[in-house]
Amino acid sequence: MSESISQSLAKVKERIAKAARAAGRDPADITLVAVSKTHSPERIAEALAAGQRCFGENRVQEAMAKFPQLRADHPDLELHLVGPLQSNKAADAVATFDVIQSVDRPKIVRALAKEMERQGRRPRCFIQVNTGEEPQKAGVAPGELSSLLELCREAELPLVGLMCIPPVEEPPAPHFALLRQLAEQHDLPLLSMGMSGDYETAVELGATHVRIGTAIFGERPKA
Ligand SMILES: *Cc1c(COP(=O)(O)O)cnc(C)c1O
Helix, strand or coil, X not given: CCCCHHHHHHHHHHHHHHHHHHCCCCHHHCEEEEECCCCCHHHHHHHHHCCCCEEEECCHHHHHHHHHHHHHHCCCCEEEECCCCCHHHHHHHHHHCCEEEEECXXXXXXXXXXXXXHHXXXXXXXXXXXXXXXXXXXXXXXXXXXXXXXXXXXXXXXEEEEECCCCCCCCCHHHHHHHHHHHHHCCCCEEECCCCCCHHHHHHCCCCEEEXXXXXXXXXXXX
C-alpha cells in the first residue's frame, strides 16, 4: 500500500523545512509548487484537501481542462505554468495561469505582453535559463539573459525571478548556484529550482520555489 498524497506532502514539507533551517533560512520563504501534470483532478483535489494550494502544470491545454472546477472550489488556488510555451498559446496561458515560469525568448515576451494588455490580467513571470546550455532544452542561454531582461522591462512584463532545470546527468548544485548568481546580478528576488530528486540542495542554495511532482503524487504514467 503506497502512502497517501497527504502523507507524501507532509514528508516533503518537513524535508523542505529541515533543509531551510540547516541553511539558516525561514521555511516560510519557500513555496512548494506541486507539479500535477498527468495526474487527475481527483488526485489534485486530495492535495487541496491536505492544504496544498500552489500547483504546477506543463501544458496549457491540460491545465485548462483540469483546473476550472478546482479553482471554483478553491478560489485561493495558485497555478503555475512550468512547461514550454508556444506563442500561439499565449492568450490561453495568460487567461489560465497566475504565474508563468517558462518565459525564454523575445517572441514569447512580446506575445505575453500583448495578451496581458488585452486581457488586463498580469500573471507574474519567471525567465527560464538553460544553465546547462543543452541544445534540445528550453530556456535562454545565460549569455543572452541580459538582453532578454531588457526586452521584458521595455514590454513591462511583471518579471519576478528565474527558473532552471539542470541537465539530468550532472550534479545540480553548480546550476542552482549559477541561477542564484544571475538573479542577484539582475536584482530578481525569486528562484524556482529543485525537483523531486534535488530539492533539498536547491533550498540550501536559495530556492524560493521548488517544483515537486513525483515525491507528492507518485510516478507519472509513461507516455
Ligand atoms: C515535471 C516537472 C517537475 C517535477 O518533476 P518531479 O521530478 O516529478 O518532481 C518540475 N519542473 C518541471 C519544469 C517539470 O516539467
